[in-house]
Structure formats: structure tokens, C-alpha cells
Amino acid sequence: MSGPGGRAEEFADAALRLVARGGLQAVSVRTVAAEAGWSPGALQKVFTTKEDLLRAAVDLMDRRVRERQHTTAPTGDPVEDLAALVEETLPLDARRRQEALVWTAFALEGARAPWIADVLRAQDATVTADVAPLVGEDVARAVTALADGFAVRLLYDPAAAGAARTALRTALRAVLTGLAPG
Structure with a gap:
């Protein structure tokens, strides 16, 4: 016991x-x-x-x-390093799918329950604080929002995982360099 x-x-x-x-x-x-x-x-x-x-x-x-x-071991490539961090939050296997479903349920309820919104904001602040030293605070927030969007899309379209991984890297490259993707 x-x-x-x-x-x-x-x-x-x-x-x-x-x-x-x-x-x-x-x-x-x-x-x-x-x-x-x-x-x-x-x-x-x-x-x-x-x-x-x-x-x-x-x-x-x-x-x-x-x-x-x-x-996750840093590679020295900022795009790959950020992608690896983000991918740990994406529903790419059964465990991460469960987590994304839970996060989405909490996020939806957070719109009505202040204590849940507080919990999620605290998590966002922690993630931003972890990522900001690498890329700055605004980019850290953008990366978090990007991750949220990819997570939701992969919940309803898990077959798009390969395309999402490619698109994630393209988006991260654009955010990090300030250039529109070509």
C-alpha cells in the first residue's frame, strides 16, 4: 500500500x-x-x-x-532545440495526447473558473521564464501560442503529425529570424 x-x-x-x-x-x-x-x-x-x-x-x-x-539534449540549433521542447507538449503519442486533452479541458473551463485560469497563467509564466533566456520574452510567448495551436490541431487531426512537425520548424525559423517563410 x-x-x-x-x-x-x-x-x-x-x-x-x-x-x-x-x-x-x-x-x-x-x-x-x-x-x-x-x-x-x-x-x-x-x-x-x-x-x-x-x-x-x-x-x-x-x-x-x-x-x-x-x-531533451540541446543541439545548439535554436530551431531544433525549441522544436524539441514544443514537441514534448504536442499530442504525438498516447501520453502526450492524454495531456493535450487534459490541458484543453482545463483551458476551456478556465474561461469560466478563475482558479483554473490562475493555474494556467502560472504555467504560462513558468514556460515563458524557462524559454525567455534563449529567445526573449515576446518570442517565448509566441512559441507558447504556436505550441497551443499545434496541439489543438493535432487533437482533431493526428494524421497530420509529420506535416505539423515540419510546419513547426518553419514557423519557429520565421519567428526567430523575423522573416516571413519563403
């Missing part, structure tokens, strides 16, 4: 799976406990509110993405 920290991650991971399959409305004490293989009472001992559970879930997802990004 896992300790409280491990159990919290189990519940957060279960919430992520549920959000990916059915959106935020799929998350309840009962559904998350069942998905994690625990009783509702066990979940309530770890998370007293649904908001606490959802915050833990999005934090877990963010941590996983950032861990992957930190394992």
Missing part, C-alpha cells in the same frame, strides 16, 4: 485519465476513487475538495511534461 504522498499522485493520475476521457465533468470523488482503485473515503482523506484534486492533477501533468523537456 502506498503512503499519503503516493496515494495523492495515484488520485491525481486517475483524475487526469478521467479528464482525458470525459472532460472535467467526469471527475467526482466517486469516479476518481474507482479509477484509482480506492474508496471514496480514502480519496477524501487526501483531497478535501474537488479543486484540490484538480490542482494536484494539473500540477502532476505539468511536472511530467517539464521532466521530459528537461531531458
Whole structure:
């Protein structure tokens, strides 16, 4: 049996799976406990509110993405280095697809729930702060917006992954050089 920290991650991971399959409305004490293989009472001992559970879930997802990004080896080519960071956020495999579905669900709900908007803005600020030393703050924001757009498109058209990777590099090259693509 896992300790409280491990159990919290189990519940957060279960919430992520549920959000990916059915959106935020799929998350309840009962559904998350069942998905994690625990009783509702066990979940309530770890998370007293649904908001606490959802915050833990999005934090877990963010941590996983950032861990992957930190394992990408810099090549010295700014376009390739940024593309590698962005690709860790794109739905190019089952894990990243789940994350993109969760992020999209949170983004949609963030339009109505201030606490979710706050969480997403904090994540955006962290990403901008990580990327800004490489390319500047405005370009970091542009790269984030570019990544968001590619992620949404790949959710509804996963077959376009190859074309999206090429277009990502073309767009990054244009943003970094300030030139329109040729």
C-alpha cells in the first residue's frame, strides 16, 4: 500500500485519465476513487475538495511534461532545440495526447473558473521564464501560442503529425529570424 504522498499522485493520475476521457465533468470523488482503485473515503482523506484534486492533477501533468523537456539534449540549433521542447507538449503519442486533452479541458473551463485560469497563467509564466533566456520574452510567448495551436490541431487531426512537425520548424525559423517563410 502506498503512503499519503503516493496515494495523492495515484488520485491525481486517475483524475487526469478521467479528464482525458470525459472532460472535467467526469471527475467526482466517486469516479476518481474507482479509477484509482480506492474508496471514496480514502480519496477524501487526501483531497478535501474537488479543486484540490484538480490542482494536484494539473500540477502532476505539468511536472511530467517539464521532466521530459528537461531531458531533451540541446543541439545548439535554436530551431531544433525549441522544436524539441514544443514537441514534448504536442499530442504525438498516447501520453502526450492524454495531456493535450487534459490541458484543453482545463483551458476551456478556465474561461469560466478563475482558479483554473490562475493555474494556467502560472504555467504560462513558468514556460515563458524557462524559454525567455534563449529567445526573449515576446518570442517565448509566441512559441507558447504556436505550441497551443499545434496541439489543438493535432487533437482533431493526428494524421497530420509529420506535416505539423515540419510546419513547426518553419514557423519557429520565421519567428526567430523575423522573416516571413519563403
